[in-house]
Amino acid sequence: MAEFLMPSLGADMSTGTLVAWHKKPGDPVTKGDVIAEVDTDKAVIEIEAFTTGVFEKVLVQTGTKVPVGTPLALIREESQPAAAPPKPETPSPSPAAGPSKRRGPTPAAQAAPVQATPEAGRLRISPSARQLAADLGVDPATVQGTGPEGAVTRRDIEQAATAKAKGQGRGAREVIGKPAVEPIAQGPSPGASAAEAGDRQVRMRQAIAAAMVRSKREIPHYYLSTTIDMSPALTWMQETNAKRPVSDRLLYGVLLIKAVALALREVPELNARWAEGQAVPSKDIHVGVAISLRQGGLVAPALHNTDDHSLEELMRMFRDLVKRARAGSLRGSELADPTITVTSLGEQGIETVFGVIYPPQVALVGFGKVVERPWVVEGKLMPRPVITATLSADHRVSDGHRGGLFLGAVERLLQEPGQL
Amino acid sequence: MTPEPAADDLKGTVLRILGGIAPEADLGTLRPDVSFRDQLDIDSMDFLNFVIALHEELKVDIPESDYPKLSSLNGCVAYLNAARGARSSIGSSPGSKPGQPGR
Numbered sequence: 001m002a003e004f005l006m007p008s009l010g011a012d013m014s015t016g017t018l019v020a021w022h023k024k025p026g027d028p029v030t031k032g033d034v035i036a037e038v039d040t041d042k043a044v045i046e047i048e049a050f051t052t053g054v055f056e057k058v059l060v061q062t063g064t065k066v067p068v069g070t071p072l073a074l075i076r077e078e079s080q081p082a083a084a085p086p087k088p089e090t091p092s093p094s095p096a097a098g099p100s101k102r103r104g105p106t107p108a109a110q111a112a113p114v115q116a117t118p119e120a121g122r123l124r125i126s127p128s129a130r131q132l133a134a135d136l137g138v139d140p141a142t143v144q145g146t147g148p149e150g151a152v153t154r155r156d157i158e159q160a161a162t163a164k165a166k167g168q169g170r171g172a173r174e175v176i177g178k179p180a181v182e183p184i185a186q187g188p189s190p191g192a193s194a195a196e197a198g199d200r201q202v203r204m205r206q207a208i209a210a211a212m213v214r215s216k217r218e219i220p221h222y223y224l225s226t227t228i229d230m231s232p233a234l235t236w237m238q239e240t241n242a243k244r245p246v247s248d249r250l251l252y253g254v255l256l257i258k259a260v261a262l263a264l265r266e267v268p269e270l271n272a273r274w275a276e277g278q279a280v281p282s283k284d285i286h287v288g289v290a291i292s293l294r295q296g297g298l299v300a301p302a303l304h305n306t307d308d309h310s311l312e313e314l315m316r317m318f319r320d321l322v323k324r325a326r327a328g329s330l331r332g333s334e335l336a337d338p339t340i341t342v343t344s345l346g347e348q349g350i351e352t353v354f355g356v357i358y359p360p361q362v363a364l365v366g367f368g369k370v371v372e373r374p375w376v377v378e379g380k381l382m383p384r385p386v387i388t389a390t391l392s393a394d395h396r397v398s399d400g401h402r403g404g405l406f407l408g409a410v411e412r413l414l415q416e417p418g419q420l
Numbered sequence: 421m422t423p424e425p426a427a428d429d430l431k432g433t434v435l436r437i438l439g440g441i442a443p444e445a446d447l448g449t450l451r452p453d454v455s456f457r458d459q460l461d462i463d464s465m466d467f468l469n470f471v472i473a474l475h476e477e478l479k480v481d482i483p484e485s486d487y488p489k490l491s492s493l494n495g496c497v498a499y500l501n502a503a504r505g506a507r508s509s510i511g512s513s514p515g516s517k518p519g520q521p522g523r
Contacts, residue, residue, distance in 0.1 A: 294461065
């Protein structure tokens, strides 16, 4: 039996609220099906099944807030026989319901420490550990204490942060600590009130803050910059766009994204995640694109398998992603899967952006505004549209030499846009 | 044949499409002679979606080279009016390509 867990949709997520189930016990489930909606601090996200089988049992009812890694439901995988006659679905817990009611009887669930949720203010934790938890974006109430009388220690917090990093993605299996269930009256809806929207703004800012503090605390960044002649790319794009219907036209941002993806094939150590003290290379290239949200804040969902798609396909995917990001209908895999992030502040007139790496990724690529600058071509000075490309990279994983090769590859690829 | 929208209708259409793209914007205070980008938080993707919506709704073909003419509300209305005129003069014969307004 597979446990469907509350996924970690980024370093800035420690809990999520189950908003809706799209399946009920007995329904067939295909890998990739949207089976639930989860409200994170950033948005309501559609969560896909990671396996194919039959939706067996609901473990967490809608409206319930649980930590990342908490089993939400059981899915009987295709190869497994039905384990037992189906039981009546667990009734919705009242706010007073104990957390143990929602735990599935699986070995993994039993192995996870479960204890009564302490009342607020009675958590045994030192000021130092509490500060560390705040810095690392860990809710101490979700951590199992191993100190005297169950006190939460600094080591417990560090292990919880590591487990959270390990638990990125749909395959997450680690349960950080006890469930610490916090039922709420009702999940937010698309028509949330101004007050709710304001609350989400506060929570999003807090989530971003936690991720960025963690990044700057843990990741030894190094920064590189180069200026790229965009004349070939822009000329090619204008020519190809002149032949296209308006709905198929490209934006130059898509050329930049594709060039980054192809350059990662040449310098694959930048396409990785940091976990358990080492870099874990990713065989797939999923470029996360930073998208600012109209109400403030940002998300950086993935364009899956970026390097395998044509520019036309990427443009369609990019348009769809921006539309859904701003409408609040992203999918869990899109937030959990990025292996690198690309950001651009060119629209705001910024020429150079040195970004902060989004953990557990190990690199971030920035692009600025396309500007006309004097440029020497074959010994002659002439105006050219140029863009500043930057790399922020994790020095634990790569060195400036390899980072330089990467930016060099991006530049070379953009000189032959027809090959992208 | 569908009647061509009047200038006021064009303005209303442009504002409605803009409202869909930037729902947080107070379009009542939009200055018609100032660039959208200087007044609204719209980026290249938003502008492309704006042009696509104009194309789909008004059946006007807008080449990329004409995008600067659509930068303000007044510019949009003038451009779309011209496109309407161009289309009515060249676009009615069978087999003709969509009008190339503004050229």
